[in-house]
Amino acid sequence: MQKIPFHKALRNFTTLRQLNYRASPFPRSHSHVDRSLIRTAKRYISAPAQPTLLSPMFTVPWLKALELRDHPSEASSSVHEAKEKSPLTPKRMTDSYSSYTLEFGKDEWLVDSYVNSTGQLRLGTIFMDLDALAGVIAYKHAGEGQTIVTAAVDRISLLHHPTSFCDMELRGMVTWTSGRSSMEISLEVVALEENKTILTCQFTMVALDPVTKKATAINPLIVETAEENRIFARGEERNRFKRALASASLEKQAPNEEESNLIHEMWRQSQRYKGKYHTYPGSGVEMPENIVYMADTQIQTTQVMQPQYRNRHVCRIDLLTYLLWTKGCSG
Numbered sequence: 001m002q003k004i005p006f007h008k009a010l011r012n013f014t015t016l017r018q019l020n021y022r023a024s025p026f027p028r029s030h031s032h033v034d035r036s037l038i039r040t041a042k043r044y045i046s047a048p049a050q051p052t053l054l055s056p057m058f059t060v061p062w063l064k065a066l067e068l069r070d071h072p073s074e075a076s077s078s079v080h081e082a083k084e085k086s087p088l089t090p091k092r093m094t095d096s097y098s099s100y101t102l103e104f105g106k107d108e109w110l111v112d113s114y115v116n117s118t119g120q121l122r123l124g125t126i127f128m129d130l131d132a133l134a135g136v137i138a139y140k141h142a143g144e145g146q147t148i149v150t151a152a153v154d155r156i157s158l159l160h161h162p163t164s165f166c167d168m169e170l171r172g173m174v175t176w177t178s179g180r181s182s183m184e185i186s187l188e189v190v191a192l193e194e195n196k197t198i199l200t201c202q203f204t205m206v207a208l209d210p211v212t213k214k215a216t217a218i219n220p221l222i223v224e225t226a227e228e229n230r231i232f233a234r235g236e237e238r239n240r241f242k243r244a245l246a247s248a249s250l251e252k253q254a255p256n257e258e259e260s261n262l263i264h265e266m267w268r269q270s271q272r273y274k275g276k277y278h279t280y281p282g283s284g285v286e287m288p289e290n291i292v293y294m295a296d297t298q299i300q301t302t303q304v305m306q307p308q309y310r311n312r313h314v315c316r317i318d319l320l321t322y323l324l325w326t327k328g329c330s331g
């Protein structure tokens with residue numbers, strides 16, 4: 001049987017639709033600074049690291065990990081044993097620079113792994129690669145004796161939506177550290193054929209002690225040039241903004257007067273319509289077609305996670321349930 005990649009088969013049946021995505025409203029000046037620094041780092045590094053994003057980097061086979069888990073007292077060296085801490089060493093931003101090239105132009109089967117049902121680039125797979133690359137960069141800065149986890153992903157700025165499968169480079173480096181356990185990694189995806197930045201984003205990674213699971217200190221960041229200072233200041237500003245949001249969380253504070261009034265008005269407006277969620281149907285007005293109850297948008301799927309999908313810390317979720325929430329709103 002002749003095998004052809006999905007994106008080629010699709011062209012035999014339909015004309016690919018042209019996407020008309022607008023770039024993210026994230027201020028271009030902010031993302032420009034990040035991209036400029038990454039380009040500067042690339043000029044100084046003749047052969048940037050090409051990490052193998054999809055390699056599992058397992059330290060212990062799964063059966064051995066199960067044995068150590070069931071008989072921890074018999075394990076001479078546990079999977080989660082804390083390595084001897086080395087002294088903190090200040091590092092430059094460029095020390096953690098790493099890049100990864102997706103050679104779509106040369107490998108049509110690679111394209112097959114990144115294409116969606118309409119023949120366009122599936123950005124979700126790119127985000128998975130960015131998360132993996134952020135982990136590579138984080139370990140490059142912090143070292144191997146810690147557990148690095150993704151704490152947050154700041155706004156993803158989609159500057160240009162790719163309309164073809166040209167070679168793309170994912171690259172980034174550590175651009176901010178808190179002085180304690182967290183670091184910010186700035187990343188970008190570049191279409192090499194046109195040298196056009198497709199998207200930029202920032203990942204916040206946190207280092208944990210592998211035994212206590214508590215935050216542990218990481219190497220400080222050396223900031224040398226004026227451009228690096230601007231980048232670091234942007235990271236500090238984003239961190240302050242996230243801390244302010246956390247302090248205003250509903251888990252810590254009750255809704256203020258303006259928020260309470262807004263919630264009450266939304267509820268009052270919804271009572272005009274008759275529907276299954278209303279004890280008192282109000283005026284009995286039919287709900288417009290462009291309004292959807294939030295409860296009706298819940299989607300639930302269950303996926304069994306096998307040992308092959310464990311991470312480098314030999315952690316596996318036996319039964320992973322995804323709850324996807326969307327919000328219906330009037331157009």
